[in-house]
Amino acid sequence: MADKKEIIRLENIRRYFKVGNEEVHALRGVSFSIRDGEFVTIMGTSGSGKSTLLNLLGCLDTPTSGEYYLDGVAVRTMGKNDRARLRNRKIGFVFQNYNLLPKTTALENVELPLLYNSNVSARERERRAIEALEQVGLHDRMYHKSNQMSGGQQQRVAIARALVNNPVLILADEATGNLDTRTSYSILVLFQKLHRMGRTIIFVTHNPDLSQFSSRNIVLRDGKIVSDEVNTNIRSAQEVFDSLPPEED
Amino acid sequence: MNLTNLFKIAFKALSNNKMRCFLTMLGIIIGVASVITMLAIGQGSKESIRAQISEMGSNMIMIMPGADMRGGVRQSAEDMQTLKMADYEAIRSKCDHVVGVSPNVSSSGQYVNGNNNYPSSINGVTSDYLDIRRLTVADGNVFTDRDVKSAAKVCIIGQTIVDELFPGGDSPIGKVIRFDKLPLTVVGVLEAKGYNSMGQDQDDIVLAPYTTVMKRVLAIDYIQGIICSATSEEYTDVAIDEITDVLRSNHKLKASDDDDFRIHSQQELSNMLSSTSDMMTTLLACIAGISLLVGGIGIMNIMYVSVTERTREIGLRMSIGARGIDILSQFLIESVIISITGGIIGIIMGCTAAFVVKGILNWPIAIQGYSVILSFFVCTLTGVFFGWYPAKKASNLDPIEALRYE
Numbered sequence: 001m002a003d004k005k006e007i008i009r010l011e012n013i014r015r016y017f018k019v020g021n022e023e024v025h026a027l028r029g030v031s032f033s034i035r036d037g038e039f040v041t042i043m044g045t046s047g048s049g050k051s052t053l054l055n056l057l058g059c060l061d062t063p064t065s066g067e068y069y070l071d072g073v074a075v076r077t078m079g080k081n082d083r084a085r086l087r088n089r090k091i092g093f094v095f096q097n098y099n100l101l102p103k104t105t106a107l108e109n110v111e112l113p114l115l116y117n118s119n120v121s122a123r124e125r126e127r128r129a130i131e132a133l134e135q136v137g138l139h140d141r142m143y144h145k146s147n148q149m150s151g152g153q154q155q156r157v158a159i160a161r162a163l164v165n166n167p168v169l170i171l172a173d174e175a176t177g178n179l180d181t182r183t184s185y186s187i188l189v190l191f192q193k194l195h196r197m198g199r200t201i202i203f204v205t206h207n208p209d210l211s212q213f214s215s216r217n218i219v220l221r222d223g224k225i226v227s228d229e230v231n232t233n234i235r236s237a238q239e240v241f242d243s244l245p246p247e248e249d
Numbered sequence: 250m251n252l253t254n255l256f257k258i259a260f261k262a263l264s265n266n267k268m269r270c271f272l273t274m275l276g277i278i279i280g281v282a283s284v285i286t287m288l289a290i291g292q293g294s295k296e297s298i299r300a301q302i303s304e305m306g307s308n309m310i311m312i313m314p315g316a317d318m319r320g321g322v323r324q325s326a327e328d329m330q331t332l333k334m335a336d337y338e339a340i341r342s343k344c345d346h347v348v349g350v351s352p353n354v355s356s357s358g359q360y361v362n363g364n365n366n367y368p369s370s371i372n373g374v375t376s377d378y379l380d381i382r383r384l385t386v387a388d389g390n391v392f393t394d395r396d397v398k399s400a401a402k403v404c405i406i407g408q409t410i411v412d413e414l415f416p417g418g419d420s421p422i423g424k425v426i427r428f429d430k431l432p433l434t435v436v437g438v439l440e441a442k443g444y445n446s447m448g449q450d451q452d453d454i455v456l457a458p459y460t461t462v463m464k465r466v467l468a469i470d471y472i473q474g475i476i477c478s479a480t481s482e483e484y485t486d487v488a489i490d491e492i493t494d495v496l497r498s499n500h501k502l503k504a505s506d507d508d509d510f511r512i513h514s515q516q517e518l519s520n521m522l523s524s525t526s527d528m529m530t531t532l533l534a535c536i537a538g539i540s541l542l543v544g545g546i547g548i549m550n551i552m553y554v555s556v557t558e559r560t561r562e563i564g565l566r567m568s569i570g571a572r573g574i575d576i577l578s579q580f581l582i583e584s585v586i587i588s589i590t591g592g593i594i595g596i597i598m599g600c601t602a603a604f605v606v607k608g609i610l611n612w613p614i615a616i617q618g619y620s621v622i623l624s625f626f627v628c629t630l631t632g633v634f635f636g637w638y639p640a641k642k643a644s645n646l647d648p649i650e651a652l653r654y655e
Contacts, residue, residue, distance in 0.1 A: 060568060060648050081572045088570020095652070099565040103265045113569040115258060118251040161569070 004035040006069075007168050007200050008057065013066035015052050026052040028223040029066070034202065034216075036168075039195040041211050042204045044220035051173075053220065054204045058091055058171050059083040071168045088116050092162025096174035098154040100146040100161075106133060107142045110160045117165065132160040136190060152183035159190060163199075170194070172203045176210075182244055188213055188237035213237050255575070259582040266555075273551040274591035276544030277631065281595025281624045282602055284537035285616065289603040291530025293614035295523055301445050302519045307482045309381055310347075310489060312340075312475040312496070315511035330471035331500065331509040337475055339495050346488040349377035350477040352459045356466050358429040360414060360455070367413035371404070371428055371455050373462025374476075379405075381478040384456075389422040389437035392458055400460035404428075405437040407454035431465055433457060485514045541627060544591070549635035552584050556643040563643050564651025577644035584636025585629060592628030596621055 015027040026049045034040055044050040055061040056068060059075055060083075068075045071090055075083065087093075092113075100109045110129040114120045120128070133139050136156040146154060155175060162170050172191070176184035192213060195201055203214060211217040212235040219227040263270050314331040334352070341350045354373040359366055372378070376391045392403045406414075406421065415421045421435045433455075442451040463469055479488035489512050496510055556563070563576055571579075600616055607614045 055649050058568065081574070084567065084570050084572040084575075087568060093568050095565075099561060099652070101261075101265075101562060101565075104261065108261070112566075115254045116566075116570045116572075116575060118254070165570075 004037055006033050007036050007038075007071055008032075008034040008202075009067075009069040011067040011069075013053075013056060013063045013068060015049075015056060015061070016064045026223055027056075027063070030220075030223070030225055031066075032218060032225065032228060034169075034200065036200055037195075037198050038216055039191070039201045039214045040203065040216045040218060041214040042202060042218045042220065043206065043208060043211060045206060047222075048220040049223040050204050050206075050220050052223075054171065054173055054202075057169075057202060058093060059087050088113060089165060090168045092165065092167040092170045094155070094158050094162050094170065094172040094175045096177040098146075098151075098158045098178075100154055100157055102147055103145055105143050105145055106138060106149070106157045106160075109146060109157050110164050112161060113165045128164050128166075129160070132164040133157075135163060135194075136160045150183075151179050152186060155179065155183075155187055156190065159187075159194075163194070168200060170199055170201045172201065174205050175203065176207075177205070182241070182247060185237050185241040185244065189241055192234075192237050255578050255582055259579050259586060262559075262579070263583055263586060269551060269555075270587060273548055273587050274594065276547035277541070277588050277591030277628060278544075278595040278598060280537065280541030280544035281592050281628060282599035283540050284534060284624045284627075285596060285599025285620050286602045286606065287533035287537045288530060288620040289599070289614040289616045290606060290612060291526065291533050292617055293607075293612060295526040295530065296615050297613035298522045298526060299519065302515060302522065303482075307515050307519065308479040308485055308488075309515040310477050310479060310485065310492065311353075311513045312336075312477070312492060313511045313513070314471075314473070315509060330469075332472050332475060333470075334472060336496055336499055337472060339499050340475060340477060340492055343495050344477075344488060344491040346480050346484045346491055347477045348480050349381045350475065351375040351378040351381060352472040353378070353474040353476045354459050354462045354467060354469070354472055356462060358466075360410065361427040362414040362424065365414045365416060367410065369410060369453055369455060371457055371462055371466060373459035373466075374456055375459060378456065378476065381476055384442070384454075385440045386437040387440040388420070389435070392436055392456075397458040397460055400464050401458060402431065402433050402461060402465070403436045404433040404455050404457040405439060406435055406456075407439045407452035408441040409450055409452040410455055411438055428455070428466070433461075479514075482516070485516050489514060541624070541631065545588070545631035545635045548584050548587055548632065549638060552580060552636055552639035553642070555583075556580065556639045559643075560646065560651045560654040563646050564648050564654065567646070567648035568652060573644040576646075577640045580640035580643050581633060581636050584640070585632035588628045588632030588636075589625075592625050595628070596624065599624075 010031050010033065013027055013030045014025070017024045017026060030053065042050055042053065052061070056063055059070065059078075062076050062078070066076070070086065073086065075086070078086065101112065107126070107129050110132050111125050114125040114128065130139065130142065133142055136159050138153065138156050138160065141149065141153060146157065149157065175191075176187050179187060188210070191201055191203065195215070203210065211231065214231060215234060216230050217227070218225055312332065337350060337352045340347060351374045355370050357368070357370040359368050375397055376394070379385065379391060386405060389405070391405065392401065395401070396403050404426075406426075411421055414426055415424070421438060424435050425432050426435060427433070439452070439454065445451055459472070463472070477488075477492070479485045492512060493508065497508065500509055502509065566576060603614045603616055606612050
């Protein structure tokens with residue numbers, strides 16, 4: 001494990017916000033590193049600073065102090081446009097509410113990140129989008145519009161969209177939060193499959209149950225890490241999914 | 250981020266909202282169509298006035314007596330007697346840039362032919378008058394110089410007079426009509442000219458030798474006016490200067506004296522009329538321009554709402570790697586597409602409307618190339634100008650805030 005490449009390194013990250021006259025300390029010195037191929041769940045109750053951490057990891061925000069290296073690149077001193085480019089090339093986002101474009105086909109939704117990358121030709125874009133949709137098992141629904149799909153299917157499209165730019169890191173924000181138990185597990189199965197394929201995944205959630213499915217679990221409280229444990233006994237989401245009672249009509 | 254992709258994104262976003270897109274366009278369509286139609290109508294009427302004036306003889310110069318004071322009382326032009334036959338002779342012989350000269354004396358009265366009678370006027374002129382006014386004889390002849398010398402009782406009549414006095418349709422040539430008590434033999438009929446732009450019937454005209462009118466009708470030895478034509482339109486001013494010099498020396502006016510005559514050229518009339526129609530065109534264009542402005546504000550309004558409504562989408566685009574400039578370009582392209590498409594439809598509709606006006610109302614129209622090009626550019630500018638603010642707003646959104654926006 002230790003010989004794997006370091007994807008993320010956080011060094012004493014602090015993030016303060018000014019709310020009125022008060023200064024809110026969202027993150028008070030967070031340090032950890034994540035290596036290639038890890039499936040990390042970041043847990044914490046609301047107010048623990050996990051959203052702030054997610055924004056920082058996603059290069060949507062910059063720390064007040066401390067250094068953040070993504071794939072060897074220092075993010076703190078980067079400008080807005082450079083960070084946009086970094087997100088486009090290195091990060092895949094999966095959101096709780098999918099955030100698909102309405103009235104747009106699955107294929108077009110998945111192609112979207114590549115539209116912002118002028119190095120990718122139209123043909124290449126389509127090929128990679130189809131490939132990503134195949135990976136999430138939606139190759140037969142490529143031309144369905146986003147509003148004609150179920151929540152689980154929409155989240156799969158969103159995951160395909162996160163995969164299409166071949167990112168070094170997939171960042172999921174409560175990716176199963178809007179789904180029923182059965183669909184949640186099917187999405188977890190997908191994440192575990194991607195993990196086995198060697199993807200680095202960070203899954204931010206408030207649901208403690210999910211920690212048993214990841215390879216490592218970081219718990220945040222009041223802007224600090226309270227526990228960081230490697231999970232050697234990864235539970236298979238597939239088994240749980242299979243043991244669930246079949247859907248009743 | 251290349252332009253093709255930006256256009257693709259913008260097109261996609263627009264096609265997701267076709268109805269709204271069309272309604273936004275409507276403002277621009279109406280604005281552009283009205284600009285083009287209004288300018289076409291305004292310019293058309295201006296051109297038709299121009300054409301009619303040049304038909305009347307654009308190089309025509311009219312000289313009238315003027316500024317005659319008797320004991321401090323200014324006299325009416327009819328009563329002024331400052332123009333004499335000698336003036337006419339002098340202009341004819343001395344002015345190089347004057348081609349045709351004719352005295353002009355007129356009187357009004359009742360024409361009678363058998364049971365029919367009609368009130369009109371009589372114009373005493375020479376045969377030059379026909380060239381100056383661009384009149385042609387359709388039937389019969391012009392009276393001769395001998396007729397002028399002998400004050401012959403002959404006349405040339407216009408089509409309206411023919412219709413009024415000879416309703417039966419028989420040829421008036423050789424017939425004798427009476428002007429009040431004076432019998433006149435009709436020697437010619439003028440070609441019909443119709444109404445001019447000021448609504449005057451140009452066919453309600455009777456021409457007779459000026460000597461006949463002076464001696465037999467009015468019994469005067471002065472002339473009421475002189476009408477002449479310059480060699481061409483651009484020499485009108487030169488001709489006017491020559492005439493002024495000749496008349497001033499003939500009338501023995503000192504340098505300090507005012508002219509005792511007035512000179513009008515057709516150019517003045519033409520300028521006056523076209524300035525009137527210019528004003529009308531400007532007014533119409535202003536009204537149309539305001540509707541274009543309102544259309545532009547419509548775009549801004551819709552784009553503004555659209556930015557708010559699509560905040561989450563903007564946040565998503567930013568999170569997957571769209572830079573501020575990409576978002577700005579997308580919204581700007583959207584508004585420019587709306588305005589240009591609206592502009593093109595508007596141009597087509599404006600031209601159609603102009604032709605409909607021409608076909609149904611029979612108004613003269615002239616579609617202006619410049620108005621088409623101008624409104625196209627104005628449209629593009631409108632799109633950029635009114636799209637800028639919402640687009641800027643969209644590009645300045647914070648992706649974190651935008652993603653969380655409900």
